[in-house]
Amino acid sequence: MDYDVIVPQRFLKPLRQAAFDGAKEGGAWALFSSARVTRDPVTTKPRHRYILRQIQPFTATDIVSSSSKHITVKTDTFMPILRQSQSEGFAPGFLHGHPSGYPTFSKQDDMNEMALSQATRNRNGSEAKFVSLLVLPDDTLKARVWHKDGASQAAPVSITGSQLRIMDRHPLIADRGSDLDRQARVFGELFNEQIQALRVLIVGAGGTGSPLAVMLARAGLRCPVILDPDIVEDTNLHRLHGARLCDVGRPKAEVVADHINGMGLGTSAIGLQGNILDASHRDLLVSADLIFCCTDDHAGRLLLNRFAYFYETSVVDIGLAVERGGSGIRDMTGRVTTLYPGAACLLCRNIVDPARARAEELRRRDPEAFRQQVDDGYILGGGDPEPAFISMTTSVATMAMEEMLQLMTGFRSTGGTVTQRLRRFQVPEDRRTGAKIDPDCPVCGESEFWGIGDITPFLDRVA
Template sequence: MISVVLQERHFRELNDRLLQFDGRERAAYLLCGKAYIESDPWTNLPRWKYLSFEVLPVPDEDIISHSSQHITWKTDSFVQALKQAQDKGLTVALVHSHPGGFAAFSDQDDSNEPDLVQLAHNRNGDTTRLLSLVLTSSGNLIGRCWLNPQEHQPLHLISSVGNRIQLNYPGRGEGESPAVFHRQSLAFGQALTQDLSMLRVGVVGCGGTGSAVAMLLPKLGIRQIALFDKDGVEESNLNRLHGATWDDAQEQRPKVEVVARSLTVLGIGVEVRSYQSWIGDPQCRDALKACDVVFSCTDDHAGRLMLNRFAYFYLTPVFDVGLAIEVSSSDPPEIKALDGRVTTLLPGHPCLLCREIIDPVTARDETLKREQPDEYERRKLEAYVIGEGNPSPAVVLFTTDVAIMALEELVHRVQGFRGADGAIAQRCRRYHLVEDRRQGARIDEHCPICAQSECWGQGDVEPFLNQV
């Protein structure tokens, strides 16, 4: 399986450049980072994702001729694009428009592209791949990946991610939704259920919010879900961990197994893969990269710090959720703060560091505790690390509601039910004050994640995510 993910800004640039008033075909190059998945969790087969990194227009002076049905141009700019791709470890995609709306490759495309593949092999090596995309007048995309001049493979999915998540795949809009989703289709149309069924969704952290997210995903039409959590069920979890039983707590069964069991018995076709591990462990890497959307429901700073980078490197929307309850020491306690938060992480949005939601020092201490527990205890005694405090309050009403807020954000970005300006980068619900807030943030101009586009769509690098 091969797929392409476009940054929304790149998708808009391609639309602006290639679809102009004169109705003539135009072309551009798209440099793409790579995400290689050695074993896809749902197929056990290798998979490639290509991630848009930079748009390079074909200069007007290089166009030899073009009309509403064809375009030819000099290959000088193509050779330059190949050079840049080789220097940066990227892959070239050819993108051209079909202003007439023809959503297929033409005979001319089939004739010309093998020569360009051969040129790419001659210059950059025999393992070089070449992507080819067609943009129609309605803004739809189709694509294929050339493995060599004689062989190409259709793209399984082409998506654009940003304030909206737009999906292009064979058969979109055809057929009918299963009867179980009929009432949902009455509200949002059949396309939403079909689109959601194409997404592979990761849930990081299977506690109060994570288990609520996971339990609701299949009921929206999500069929492929990956669960990540290293902890087992404890008695204190039973007031909010959906699907957990008293026996699970007594046996301290892994949270991922308990949630996976609850999803499987629904019987509506969900395929669950579970990973009892911290999300930063290398064994989680393939599954994480295979996901199209991730819900960050973990309560540790180190995990959030990693997912914060992952969203930008791999163009994967990450919906980070949090619940803060602060009470007085009186009896009964007085609520001082009761805030739920959903933050969307994507290129163009402020990251968790700039929003001061995660603390790198706390993340460092968590990593030390996980990897060197003896050293962690020694430093804690000497006050070099922050020790654990009292457990935070948690109430199932609010952990579940925050999960729903995050799912609402996903559904809006896919379907757009809130209107043109409905995407919310950070939403805070203050339950005790009965109010919702859209919280802005200032991007630190020196932030290496959300202020610098050099890592956006970079994909696989060594070390992973450029983390030492």
């Protein structure tokens, strides 16, 4: 079993405040939700991901003693956390800081945490896990999961949200060598390390998904996972990167993955034919650090929209709309929207239409009933194929990749993180747009569901 931990970016400040009491060590109790991967598409192993949900800083009376080198807390203050974690289905945890910068868990930490993990199993059962988090002054985070008697396992940490940073992750495939030197000269060696350890899911391998996948692989992404239900048609060849005439009839995702793997860069792309709405693809979602939504359907978008908030995993959503008027192009707009808790969702931005999503779901599940509803005039039929042109679809893919760069490097100066950017190709300048979070929005307005992780039914609301 592999473990990893997600710390949403908005927790960094409260973590820092709890972990350092001036020059003394400070700490907090924590609760983590669960996101389970049955079979990771890349490692093929099961993985248990913990998402930081809540922290409860120690009060002065919780602390027995503390110094710049240790913190000891009263164990009985842990009991309410154990009770809450069991009743709400979370894993209990403990976090503390090393103001000295000492970079690993100390012997004293081992002893304290072993006792806490023992208390967890005694009260919540022999399968109960305990998560510990170490905070260093430079915001480096270390985590481990105490999973059985006296045994812990290191868990890589990722920071998600308006930032994307992964820590202590071993690359799955040997690093690329000097061929990435030129981009290190732009973004630094750290960026090269990060992108080579990053796990990305690309949903949709069409006009936007195919150039994006190819660019990501060239830039160092080692194991992109690409999912698309469709096969290559000759009408796709004018904009599909990596597809040849002889690929007509083959699944798009496979064609793009084969193209990438054929570049000879040691990349191990995985191309799967399938629909993200199928429950069988949940492992692809939960195992990703970042998801690009390159589909043009509303049902898939709606699912990914919810996923970003429930699982604290950022989704970069891409769209291109071309509107023709009587005499020519009326509007041609590329859009990139980044979704994470704290940003307005696609529903609040009126980008996704729940009625169309329901119609698409029906077409997928019950084509007969769908046709009947179209005939009866209850829903609109398919209509003509959308107009598209390769330079514009590729341009929107480039915009999406730049949003990823912003999350990873913050390369745009102050105010560089915008959650939506529009490129109107018929006007000379890009535009960014604001959007308000509707406090009643079932997705982005309800913080109680942010980072809730696995619930049954999947991504459904708890009454």
